[in-house]
Amino acid sequence: MTTxxxxxxxxxxxxxxxxxxxxxGRSIPILTNFDLTIRGGESLAIVGASGAGKTTLxxxxxxxxxxxxxxxxxxxxxxxxLGSACAVxxxxxxxxxxxxxxxxxxxxxxxxxxxxxTARERAGRYLRLVGLAGFEEAYPxxxxxxxxxxxxxxxxxxxxxxxxxxxxPFGALDAMTKLAMQEELVRIWREENVTMxxxxxxxxxxxxxxxxxxxxxRNRTQAPRLIDVSLxxxxxxxxxAFVALRQELMAEFGLH
Amino acid sequence: xxxxxxxxxxSGLLKPRADRPLILLRPLAILRRLAMRFGALAAFLxxxxxxxxxxWVSPAILPGIDKVAAALWTGLFEGTLAGxxxxxxxxxxxxxxxxxxxxxPLGLLMGQLEPIERALDPILQLFRQTSALALYPIxxxxxxxxxxxxxxxxxxxxxxxxxxxxxxGVKEVDPKLVEMARSYGANQLTVFRRVILxxxxxxxxxxxxxxxxxALLLLIAAEMIGARSxxxxxxxxxxxxxxxxxxxxxxxxxxxLGLAANALLLGLQRRLCRWNERIV
Numbered sequence: 001m002t003t004x005x006x007x008x009x010x011x012x013x014x015x016x017x018x019x020x021x022x023x024x025g026r027s028i029p030i031l032t033n034f035d036l037t038i039r040g041g042e043s044l045a046i047v048g049a050s051g052a053g054k055t056t057l058x059x060x061x062x063x064x065x066x067x068x069x070x071x072x073x074x075x076x077x078x079x080x081x082l083g084s085a086c087a088v089x090x091x092x093x094x095x096x097x098x099x100x101x102x103x104x105x106x107x108x109x110x111x112x113x114x115x116x117x118t119a120r121e122r123a124g125r126y127l128r129l130v131g132l133a134g135f136e137e138a139y140p141x142x143x144x145x146x147x148x149x150x151x152x153x154x155x156x157x158x159x160x161x162x163x164x165x166x167x168x169p170f171g172a173l174d175a176m177t178k179l180a181m182q183e184e185l186v187r188i189w190r191e192e193n194v195t196m197x198x199x200x201x202x203x204x205x206x207x208x209x210x211x212x213x214x215x216x217x218r219n220r221t222q223a224p225r226l227i228d229v230s231l232x233x234x235x236x237x238x239x240x241a242f243v244a245l246r247q248e249l250m251a252e253f254g255l256h
Numbered sequence: 257x258x259x260x261x262x263x264x265x266x267s268g269l270l271k272p273r274a275d276r277p278l279i280l281l282r283p284l285a286i287l288r289r290l291a292m293r294f295g296a297l298a299a300f301l302x303x304x305x306x307x308x309x310x311x312w313v314s315p316a317i318l319p320g321i322d323k324v325a326a327a328l329w330t331g332l333f334e335g336t337l338a339g340x341x342x343x344x345x346x347x348x349x350x351x352x353x354x355x356x357x358x359x360x361p362l363g364l365l366m367g368q369l370e371p372i373e374r375a376l377d378p379i380l381q382l383f384r385q386t387s388a389l390a391l392y393p394i395x396x397x398x399x400x401x402x403x404x405x406x407x408x409x410x411x412x413x414x415x416x417x418x419x420x421x422x423x424x425g426v427k428e429v430d431p432k433l434v435e436m437a438r439s440y441g442a443n444q445l446t447v448f449r450r451v452i453l454x455x456x457x458x459x460x461x462x463x464x465x466x467x468x469x470x471a472l473l474l475l476i477a478a479e480m481i482g483a484r485s486x487x488x489x490x491x492x493x494x495x496x497x498x499x500x501x502x503x504x505x506x507x508x509x510x511x512x513l514g515l516a517a518n519a520l521l522l523g524l525q526r527r528l529c530r531w532n533e534r535i536v
């Protein structure tokens with residue numbers, strides 16, 4: 001398959017977002033007059049130096065933090081955050097150690113008030129999707145890092161979000177596992193027809209996952225750059241077009 | 257599709273070691289395990305018996321284990337020891353339950369609400385540092401020499417370990433887990449019920465087990481000072497009347513009571529925290 005999935009759902013627009021943090025009495029601006037449109041069904045990666053505001057942006061989208069000013073519009077309608085339309089996948093799996101894998105996956109739905117029986121039935125389906133059938137009754141401490149992160153992904157998918165927000169999802173995994181998980185994520189994204197926003201500091205990961213890459217600069221007078229990644233899928237990490245795009249991204253950070 | 261290597265046989269991964277039946281071990285191995293576990297205890301009992309029989313310590317002061325066992329038997333079935341144990345259990349049990357009933361809910365509240373904790377902390381620290389035994393005379397003046405003052409002094413000493421352990425447990429809950437639950441739209445009550453409470457249980461049990469030990473300690477002290485029944489009273493009374501085997505029998509019962517309380521709490525904790533491999 002080389003065609004992109006048809007975007008089923010609407011777009012998310014950020015308009016004139018401002019966010020600053022107070023540090024030792026001073027106000028540190030993180031985002032100033034920030035605009036972005038996330039297209040339905042796309043995979044967007046956000047890269048940038050640390051302190052450039054990538055994680056803050058993701059947390060505002062998730063509703064875990066609020067912008068000082070500015071609007072979030074879903075299909076043109078103002079919204080405080082994405083709410084139940086989104087699910088967050090954190091760098092750490094953040095599983096509840098006292099729940100079995102199946103019950104961890106069901107937790108996201110149950111937290112929203114879905115009946116446990118229904119939640120667990122759906123959880124079982126998504127556990128199979130991430131390749132962890134047979135691990136339903138295992139406890140988190142018995143899982144490897146990659147397996148635990150799969151459980152976290154299944155938990156997010158079980159809530160059937162329109163947008164998956166991923167905050168350096170594979171940053172804590174070893175190199176081999178990371179590559180496998182990236183391929184897995186692209187497969188899931190295509191199968192589930194979900195919009196995906198991934199914050200990462202790994203430029204190769206950004207090129208592999210994304211349709212578009214947003215480059216945030218720590219210099220806030222410089223407008224964020226959006227780079228189109230029009231490579232066919234499945235993507236070859238060693239193809240010349242892939243390497244060229246990665247180099248273009250590195251040049252954004254003054255690296256060669 | 258690329259997967260990281262998953263183990264083919266999941267059963268070994270999922271089955272805790274403790275579940276393996278003992279019968280599969282060879283008799284020699286069982287013997288060695290028993291020796292490792294109870295060897296020191298057996299040696300202690302043997303030393304006790306020898307010291308008494310050979311007269312290293314006067315048998316009048318240190319009666320042999322056989323004499324103590326006999327005194328325990330007659331004390332339980334013909335004497336007052338069974339009744340003493342019942343009344344002691346009632347005192348310590350009532351106080352412990354009251355301490356649990358106050359300590360855990362208050363601790364859960366204080367652990368979550370910073371202003372309440374800050375407002376109550378100074379007075380709690382003052383109360384905690386004031387020995388319950390030093391306050392016993394006051395409790396006697398307030399509640400009389402009956403059951404109430406004894407239960408209250410034990411309650412006073414046991415509520416603090418439970419309260420402080422609960423507060424600590426709640427404050428130690430990983431904020432990342434709380435944030436995760438919130439990101440799924442969990443409300444305050446759901447976060448409390450599904451994240452904060454289960455995460456605090458191991459810490460609460462540390463407090464409960466500490467409190468159980470304290471309860472027995474205070475029970476004995478209170479019964480030695482102002483009681484006419486109970487195991488603590490019996491230890492003192494038997495000594496006055498120079499019924500040394502009976503005294504030892506009461507002490508043995510107290511030790512067994514402590515072991516039983518600890519085993520009960522440990523069993524409960526294992527049931528509630530099956531996910532946690534390391535409970536000692």
